[in-house]
Amino acid sequence: MSTTTKAAPIVHTPDFMNGDEFRIPVFKLLKQDGSPYKNAKLPDLDKDKALRIYRAMLFTRVLDERMLAAQRQGRLSFYMQCIGEEASVIGSTAALDDEDMIMAQYREQGALAYRGFDVDEFMNQLFGNEHDYGKGRQMPVHYGSSKLHYMTISSPLATQIPQATGYAYGQKMAGQGHCTITIFGEGAASEGDFHAALNMASVHRVPVIFLCRNNGYAISTPAHEQFSADGIAPRAFGYRMKVIRVDGNDILAVYQATVEARKLAVEHNQPVLIEAMTYRLAAHSSSDDPSGYRSKKEEEAWRDKDPVLRMKLWLQEKGWWSDDDEKREQESLRRDVLEAMKRAEKREPPELDTLVSDVFDEVTPILAGQLDDLKAHIRKYPEAYPKGAKSLNGKDAGGAKHA
Template identity: 50%
Template sequence: MAAKFGIVLRSLRYLANKPLSCRMICTSSSLRCEDRPQFPGSKSKFTYKMSFLDPDKEEGIPVYRVMNSQGEMIPESEDPKIDKKTVLKMYHDMTLLNSMDKILYESQRQGRISFYMTNFGEEATHIGSASALHPEDLVFGQYREAGVLMWRGFTLDQFINQCYGNMDDKGKGRQMPVHYGSKDLHFVTISSTLATQMPQASGAAYAYKRAQNGKCVICYFGEGAASEGDAHAAFNFAATLNCPVIFFCRNNGYAISTPTSDQYRGDGIASRGSGYGMMTIRVDGNDVFAVHNVTKEAREICVTQNRPVLIEAMTYRIGHHSTSDDSSMYRKKGEVVKFDTNNPIGRLRSYMVKQGWWDDEQENQWKEESKKMVMEAFAKAEKKKKPSPKEIFHDVYDEIPPHIQKQMDSLKEHVSKYEDKYPVQSHDAWS
């Protein structure tokens, strides 16, 4: 009897030291631990029926919108109730950006600037998202987010000075056109290389989290950039470190000349969010109010929960990728016309007309006014001199070291000696 009691006692002690799940299998026939996987890398249940996940048979992630192509709110409950003054600013900025794009695109074709990229068809992604952010939230752009800067107060003079690379360009003529940046407006200078801004955004957001400053970071990128390794690193770091960053994907159908059908097999970019553990939503990128709503909510999630959010804005690139591209070589004209009839500017205008806030007379007046504003800034920028050659040697060291000073003096002496060989008069003075 004592021996049997000793065996039972030792068994109880053994079970007491084992995990609860293993004690269940030994003490209960209804709860078995082999039905409750304990793998650290998943949160699944076991299944005894073999079934492969087939993405081709799954329904696509729905696209959130609040306004149809006629400018009508559907449903009314999703109306952000934005006041008239703000809506007018939205429309003014979207159309002013459109006017600037037309003039600067033509100026490149005339050889007056070296390069340009338009924003035709994607204006709502810029303005809808920018209007939902706080002015001090940090922006990492790709190269088609000029509207975000315009919303924050970047002037036409600043845009066009940068494209000309003249003496009033804050980048001192060192960047390609459309590679804007503004420390005052919390907009990190754009890089040409795809997706480099994405891990930078995750790192900046982690710093914001550590600082507990109540701000978030937003990172814009195209669906083509999402194929870069930097994109995956950025998603994973942001998710595992719980960083307050909004990843805003503009899925405009093409990565330069590569259509989405050749870029990825899955359901767009939004389908990747869940895999990385990020809250995710897909939105109609031609609906400025829907974009505003999702960005506003994403920002709230970021700053209150310290979680990254992925937004995929479904839109269409009406223009060429850049002035170096001819999109007629890889897409049919009818395709562009089809999407242009549902452009975000026309949709917002229809909404404003229905509200009694806009009419044809105001439209024609604003068209003339906006064109005049762009042309005046264009004329001023074109007359300004290029930066001084001395700027080549600045902004690398806090104080210019002797060997760099020697190089600068040598260049100055050389140019002075052979002034007739260099366009000295078109540049700002050395002094």
């Protein structure tokens, strides 16, 4: 028997349990009108930080609206929105130290916005131009920033979850008081990586926070078709891990839950699972049509729980924000996003050689040969690559200067 497991009571009848004996509550602080619940103790959030959070929420929403429109206009190949989930993402990020590592999925642009990723950095990645940190190799919305401690996003679900456990193990060894948060949807929690990560984190007691955005759907698959248990939170019990379920549209509740989770992680090396109950108001991506699997009535019910509006009303109740402030901020953000998009569209693509230049310490013969084949192809069919302006090996490609 494990030395960490208490002796189990002995019974003499074959009574089976399925977990229904335990119901995990939902932590809430704010009502939808922005007022606190009776007896709710709000976090100590000063005006500057509260406005930093809210501006990140507004920026994320404006960015999402404008860039989906750009995709529909054919100016962008693909996009994924965060609409409806801003509180879960930004509220948790705001509760961290800015040097804590974030390993996100692909709906966490608000985390970067809060940490200071500027509008040009967003646009450079979305358009894959020469200033894109990923050198045009990734799909749009697959951001990354080493200076902001935000791991580059990977498309396959759940890969970042065990990586977060491993990174947090390194943070524990370093002993500098930092932790890792990994953010993912409830669909990703169905992957084996989720279970391997939680088990390893619990056994080795590493400072990691697992934040599950339970937004109701794994693309088109509703939660009730993904699992029959009471959501994701009860899974923590199987790993003897601390867990909390929070209203993911309540920015103050998410913030406070993450503050406490970080204390457990950093001060006691206890991993924590947070299940944020929220809703994806947008389509899964610009390639998805949610009308095929959910009703407008359902969507409207969740629009009435808008996390951005809830925080706005709380700020107004505090006297920290006004309708005039809102109008000025919205106008400024829309202008900034549109101007940055125009700048990003005009920038050159990355140099062709960057396709292989830092995949390995030295370019391998196979990669070098593939690059030569690509250049030969471009020279043979220059009319198929009309947007280039840089040279292939310093020479024009017969009318097309680069790919």
